[in-house]
Amino acid sequence: MFFKPIIFINKFLQYIMNLGGLLVKKKVQEKTHPKLPDKKKVQEKTHPKLPDNPVIIKLLNQIAGKRGHEVANVLSGKELTDDEVANQMGIRINLVRRILYELYENRFANYRRVRDENSGWYIYYWQLDPERALEYVNTNQRQLLQKLEEQLELENNTIYFSCNNECPKMPFEQAMENDFKCPKCGGKLESYDNSNVTTSLKQRIQSLRQQTLGN
Ligand SMILES: [Zn+2]
Numbered sequence: 001m002f003f004k005p006i007i008f009i010n011k012f013l014q015y016i017m018n019l020g021g022l023l024v025k026k027k028v029q030e031k032t033h034p035k036l037p038d039k040k041k042v043q044e045k046t047h048p049k050l051p052d053n054p055v056i057i058k059l060l061n062q063i064a065g066k067r068g069h070e071v072a073n074v075l076s077g078k079e080l081t082d083d084e085v086a087n088q089m090g091i092r093i094n095l096v097r098r099i100l101y102e103l104y105e106n107r108f109a110n111y112r113r114v115r116d117e118n119s120g121w122y123i124y125y126w127q128l129d130p131e132r133a134l135e136y137v138n139t140n141q142r143q144l145l146q147k148l149e150e151q152l153e154l155e156n157n158t159i160y161f162s163c164n165n166e167c168p169k170m171p172f173e174q175a176m177e178n179d180f181k182c183p184k185c186g187g188k189l190e191s192y193d194n195s196n197v198t199t200s201l202k203q204r205i206q207s208l209r210q211q212t213l214g215n
Contacts, residue, residue: 050076108133152201163187
């Protein structure tokens with residue numbers, strides 16, 4: 001019962017504010033909102049440029065080819081819509097979108113989505129993110145390296161058996177369980193020389209290590 005008068009007073013105050021307060025409110029809003037900085041200055045400051053790093057350039061060409069490299073050049077240090085990129089390059093917007101998507105998939109580009117108040121459509125502002133792409137590649141390479149090393153260890157520590165009919169090889173224990181008869185073709189299982197496998201694994205590991213070190 002104590003709350004009723006308070007609610008009444010609140011409603012009364014709201015009524016007064018609605019009558020006379022609208023103009024005052026607007027002025028206060030204008031005062032308290034900080035002035036937006038010049039858009040061009042912000043662009044120059046915050047959007048990454050395409051670095052002059054041969055590893056990144058090579059990666060870019062692998063991801064999106066020559067056109068991708070050109071799109072990245074146009075986007076370098078800027079934030080642009082797909083439309084603006086297409087206009088600057090004089091190529092079809094669908095092609096630009098495809099390239100931007102490829103770059104995005106590989107973490108090479110990122111976008112900021114803004115809803116257009118007039119049309120209700122989303123506008124995508126694209127910018128480069130080459131450092132993130134490099135990080136992504138390095139992470140993938142490290143994971144691959146780890147997998148290959150695990151596989152090499154397994155190959156080194158296992159005695160394999162196989163038939164001569166290109167069926168999958170199997171470890172000694174499994175061959176014994178099958179009485180040294182191939183479960184797939186019935187052929188005789190004999191010890192299998194996996195040195196080709198280990199050699200090629202070692203080569204892949206070595207070249208991958210050099211690449212990751214090169215990054
Ligand atoms: Zn077989």
